[in-house]
Amino acid sequence: MxxxxxxxxxxxxxxxxxxxxxxxxxxxxxxxxxxxxxxxxxxxxxxxxxxxxxxxxxxxxxxxPAIRAAGTVPEEARGGTLTAGEQLVLATIAYLQPVTRMALSRVLGREVSRDVIGRLKRLDLVGAGPRAPEPGAPLTYVTTSTFLARFGLTSLRDLPDIEALEEAGLLDPNMSGDAPSDPFDAMLGLSGEEA
Structure with missing residues (x-):
C-alpha cells in the first residue's frame, strides 16, 4: 500500500x-x-x-478556499485561468471533437481566433486531431488527457449530456453569440469557487 x-x-x-x-x-x-x-x-x-x-x-x-487564501499554489501550477471565451471554445471542442476552427466559428456564431486555440494548446488542454476530410484538409482539434485531469473526468463519457444541461437551464439552446460568464463551469456543474 x-x-x-x-x-x-x-x-x-x-x-x-x-x-x-x-x-x-x-x-x-x-x-x-x-x-x-x-x-x-x-x-x-x-x-x-x-x-x-x-x-x-x-x-x-x-x-x-483555504488553499487560495494561503496563496501557496501559483496560478500556472493550477493550469492558468481561462476566460469565458476560452472556456466556451474548450467546451465546444470537448463535445464536437475532432472539430476544425472554422466549424467552431460556425457553431459559436463568431470567429474563433488562432490565439485562443494557441493558448488552449499551450495549456495542453487541446491538441491536434486528424486532418478533416474536406477541401484543404484543415487541422482538427481534440481535448487531451490534461483536459480530463484538470476537470476531474475519467473519460469524455463523463461530460454531462447536453440535453440534460438544457433541461436544467444551464444552457440556452437559442444562445446568441454572447457567452455566459462561466460556460464550461456551468457544463460541468461547477460554481465559480470550485473552478
Missing amino acids: GHVEAVLFASPTPVPRETLARVVGPECRLDALIADIREELRARPYELVPVAGGWQLRTRAEFA
Whole structure:
C-alpha cells in the first residue's frame, strides 16, 4: 500500500492502472488496494480519485478556499485561468471533437481566433486531431488527457449530456453569440469557487 501511495504522491499527473499494477506485482489485487487507500483517506483533506484514465491524489474541493487564501499554489501550477471565451471554445471542442476552427466559428456564431486555440494548446488542454476530410484538409482539434485531469473526468463519457444541461437551464439552446460568464463551469456543474 505504501508503494502505491508513494508513486501517487510523487506524480504530478494521473498514474495509469498499468503502472500501479507494475509497482505491486501481478499477485496483488489492485482494486482492493485502491479501495483500502481511499477508505484510509476518507477523513483527510485529500482523496484518491479516478481521473484521465488513471488515479491521482487531489485536495478535496471544500479545501480550495483555504488553499487560495494561503496563496501557496501559483496560478500556472493550477493550469492558468481561462476566460469565458476560452472556456466556451474548450467546451465546444470537448463535445464536437475532432472539430476544425472554422466549424467552431460556425457553431459559436463568431470567429474563433488562432490565439485562443494557441493558448488552449499551450495549456495542453487541446491538441491536434486528424486532418478533416474536406477541401484543404484543415487541422482538427481534440481535448487531451490534461483536459480530463484538470476537470476531474475519467473519460469524455463523463461530460454531462447536453440535453440534460438544457433541461436544467444551464444552457440556452437559442444562445446568441454572447457567452455566459462561466460556460464550461456551468457544463460541468461547477460554481465559480470550485473552478
